[in-house]
Amino acid sequence: MSAFIPAAKPIVGDEEREAVDRVLRSGMIAQGPEVAAFEQEFSAQLVDGRTCVAVNSGTSGLHLGLLAAGVGPGDEVIVPSFTFAATGNSVALTGATPVFADIDPVSFCLDPKAVEAAITERTKAVMPVHLYGHPADMDGFAALAAKHGIAVYEDAAQAHGATLHGTPVGAFGTFAMFSLYPTKNMTSGEGGMVSCATDEVARNVRLLRNQGMERQYANELIGFNARMTDIHAAIGRVQLTKVGAWTEQRRANAAFLDANLEGVVVPAVAEGATHVYHQYTIRVAEDRDRIVTALREEHQVGSGVYYPIPNHRLDSLKKYAPGLDLPETEKAAAEVISLPVHPSLTQDDLERIVTAVNTVVKAGA
Numbered sequence: 001m002s003a004f005i006p007a008a009k010p011i012v013g014d015e016e017r018e019a020v021d022r023v024l025r026s027g028m029i030a031q032g033p034e035v036a037a038f039e040q041e042f043s044a045q046l047v048d049g050r051t052c053v054a055v056n057s058g059t060s061g062l063h064l065g066l067l068a069a070g071v072g073p074g075d076e077v078i079v080p081s082f083t084f085a086a087t088g089n090s091v092a093l094t095g096a097t098p099v100f101a102d103i104d105p106v107s108f109c110l111d112p113k114a115v116e117a118a119i120t121e122r123t124k125a126v127m128p129v130h131l132y133g134h135p136a137d138m139d140g141f142a143a144l145a146a147k148h149g150i151a152v153y154e155d156a157a158q159a160h161g162a163t164l165h166g167t168p169v170g171a172f173g174t175f176a177m178f179s180l181y182p183t184k185n186m187t188s189g190e191g192g193m194v195s196c197a198t199d200e201v202a203r204n205v206r207l208l209r210n211q212g213m214e215r216q217y218a219n220e221l222i223g224f225n226a227r228m229t230d231i232h233a234a235i236g237r238v239q240l241t242k243v244g245a246w247t248e249q250r251r252a253n254a255a256f257l258d259a260n261l262e263g264v265v266v267p268a269v270a271e272g273a274t275h276v277y278h279q280y281t282i283r284v285a286e287d288r289d290r291i292v293t294a295l296r297e298e299h300q301v302g303s304g305v306y307y308p309i310p311n312h313r314l315d316s317l318k319k320y321a322p323g324l325d326l327p328e329t330e331k332a333a334a335e336v337i338s339l340p341v342h343p344s345l346t347q348d349d350l351e352r353i354v355t356a357v358n359t360v361v362k363a364g365a
Helices: 014-026 033-046 057-069 086-093 111-119 138-148 200-209 229-241 245-260 288-299 327-335 347-364
Strands: 051-055 077-079 099-100 123-126 175-179 192-196 280-283 336-339
Touching: 014 111, 014 229, 033 051, 033 229, 051 057, 051 077, 051 200, 051 245, 057 175, 057 192, 057 200, 077 086, 077 138, 099 111, 111 138, 123 138, 192 200, 229 347, 245 280, 245 347, 288 336
Parallel strands: 077 099, 077 123
Antiparallel strands: 051 192, 175 192, 280 336
């Protein structure tokens, strides 16, 4: 029997292990010189030199970014429902209200037209997610922001290196968050990075991550312990040297799948957009659960469903969305399957994935 092809596969090699050992030998394990270097290198490589602040998780990055931008009780922030719950959670954790809007069915990202319909006098900002590694319609959101006097924030958790008209994601909003969780396109083991448009927002995030202090014992505000360790930063610095090549491999893998899959809707790429394929997400018209099971059990091909329950229907968040109808979100939640696209795939793996999907989909036709 052929070996199982996992849906995702973190890549951690000898260089990452050596970097961790270097930090452990140094005795400087908490937030220190590795974190500072990682912030500078991430800034230069991925977000056009914007100031970056490292934190202990992507969710912390969203939460602290929102607080640093002044979001709090009485405010509304418009977010997609078709994403991981951390997006809505982070808004709720500030005391503000997450307002869910529908997605564009082609990109799976938040739809500016749906957002405009959801704007009220309490709307502070819109926070699109660059879902699956495809940039959201930042031109559309910039126009909304100018028209209605609201801010734009970015959840770039899945989109390291994605661009729109040559501008990298993370360089559009007041702040942007990148996740460094193990299955992301690059990892620090666990962690997040906040890209900041202004010195004020960057300073606020730094204060918030470190108990509200810039100098020891001189606490300026009530903050958190959301620091990244030098151990995690050392891993991230090594991964940063590799993520460009990994992204090109993901894009090549996606191109092969695009050219050879049959009977499914393959991911679209908007004009002017660079997709980094954190996930390669197809749509199937029906029998999604049967297809996922058959891929796994009959063909040893892993896949994922991101996300089967829209946020506005989760027990944790549905109180913010009574009676809300988001038809494109519901349709996507019922139809999507994410196939393996990670850079560890061999040509044989890719051919097996294509054969498996085409066989299973045809069998149900």
